[in-house]
Amino acid sequence: MAGKIFALVVLLITLATAYCVIAHVWWMPVDISVHGPKIDHQIEETVLVAGLLFIAGQLVLAAFAFLYGHGGNRIKQIPGGAKPLIIFAFVLVGTEVVALSSIGAKAWGAVYFEAPDPASLKIDVQAGQFAYYFRYPGPDGKFGALHPDLINEGNQNYFGIDADHDADAKDDIVTAELAIPVDKPILLSLHSKDVGHSFYVRELRVQQDFVPGLNIPIHFTATHTGRFEIVCTQLCGLGHYNMKAYLSVLSQSDFEDWLKKQAAAQ
Amino acid sequence: MKMQFRIMALTLCVLALAVVFLRFTPAGAAATGQIVGTVKLDGQAPHQKPIDMSKDPACAQVRNGSIASQESVVVGANGGLANTVVYISQGLTGNEAAIQSQAASIDQKGCQYIPHVVAMNVGQHLTVLNSDKTAHNIHPQPNPTGGNAQWNKSQLAGSGPIDVSWANEEIAIPVKCNIHPWMRAYIAVIKGPFGMSNDTGSFKLDNVPPGTYTLTAWQETYGTQTQKVTVGTGKPSTTDFTFKAK
Secondary structure, X not given: OHHHHHHHHHHHHHHHHHXXXXXXXXXXXXXXXXXXXXXXXXXXXXXXHHHHHHHHHHHHHHHHHHHHOOOOOOOOOOOOOHXXXXXXXXXXXXXXXXXXXXXXXHXXXXXXXXXXXXXXXXXXXXXXXXXXXXXXXXXXXXXXXXXXXXXXXXXXXXXXXXXXXXXXXXXXXXEOOEEEEOOOEEEEXXXXXXXXXXXXXXXXXXEEEEOOOOOEEEEEEEOXXXXXXXXXXXXXXXXXXXXXXXXXXXXXXXXXXXXHHHHHOO | OHHHHHHHHHHHHHHHHHHHHHHOOOHHHOOXXXXXXXXXXXXXXXXXXXXXXXXXXXXXXXXXXXXXXXXXXXXXXXXXXXXXXXXXXXXXXXXXXXXXXOOEEEEEEOOEEEOOEEEEEOOOEEEEEEOXXXXXXXXXXXXXXXXXXXXXXXXXXXXXXXXXXXXXXXXXXXXXXXXXXXXXXXXXXXXXXXXXXXXXXXXXEEEEOOEEXXXXXXXXXXXXXXXXXXXXXXXXXXXOEEEEOO
16 A cells, blocks of 8 residues: 555656646746857756656656555566666666767857857956956956955955056946846956855856956857846855846947946946 | 031031032043144045945835945035044043943944944944844954954844944054945044044044143044144134145
8 A cells, every 4th residue: 555655646746846847837037148049958958858757767666666565566576687677777877968968068069169259348247255346448448457455445446456557447447237238249257356256147048157366258148138137156155145236238329328327437 | 506506517517528529529520621623635535436236226225216425535615524533642641531431333324334434432332233124244354463353243134233342542443344345434443532523624522631632633545644732721722634635
């Protein structure tokens, strides 16, 4: 009797789980990036293949528990022997993993192994406990040098820019919000002021860790306007839970207005 | 007749006690003087940049959309330089008025420290409040060799006040918030009388025993200036300070 109840419970959990995934009860947020569809497609294929094997496995488990579980007939020996069964399992799962990896490599390559567009808008991103700050190069297109000893947050010099002495730094624009024009290639350069952080915008399908000491480039193109959250997804201290900034995807003209306003407030 | 003698004796005793009491009063009740003056900025104050608090929407909630600016140089009408702490750096004998019994206070409101500069006595209590709908983590950073310990303390939204005091003189301890990088305050911990300039630049030191002193004015961006001042018990002594903008 216990075997039959167990089988029923397994069956119910399997069906409920499968329903939640198939009906997209909790599914991915809207995709707003050019490379997003490739990543979403990879996720869906993985879920499909693994899901089918999951359902098959659970059904076989339920069947065996029903037929041969406590209170039913006993199996005296695994039909065909244990060795062929184990080899079969290895081959099945192994093939699935290799297949998913090869197909997934294409999605990975499309995001990480493609060079950024040379005409990308370059933005410098600094993560520090517990806020993000962004720097635009200004009309000269060049970023001024960073001097960590000049960082003075009380005076809002978050990057340690020497605007008085560095010609390139004079027109740098520092903001607390990341605004970008829609449908234009963006190249971010990520660096950390202190410990490890991460840059994650789920709608952009972009997630990249900040590694102290490195300048890590990531690039993307946003396809929809709107306001999205950038959240830190690498535990960085007691304020990590609250560490975020906002990504504002604007039309080209709105973006230019915004940048002008920010430059005036420097 | 006996009754009248008793009344007269009682009255004389009371009068004698009163004389004794009044002659041997503690030093603090002796006549003291005042120092008044103005702190001015000569030149153009550096631009006080507005602060973008968008990373924590709860800050904007309390502020109702008003924009805060940094407060490293606050200049009022007629060039008055505010938030300048004026205190006696030399000449104190230790008989000055006791520590102020009322606690000083600093509030975290609209994701800013209010006031921006707190002046208080060594040993005086400081109450730290959080009036915001978001968590703060106040982090004073005293000089490592000055004797005051460095600490930081979280206050969730709606949590109660923190009570602290400082054992050593330090002008001034920078304070930051570990969660909101733009927040900045200074706590000047002083032995003896002190004053702080308001937005017209005026300051006043009360309860200064008569004598000759060195008066120091401290401002967070422009540093310190000193002047000698002699205090009597009559009219307040006047000293003015002028800092030069870079």
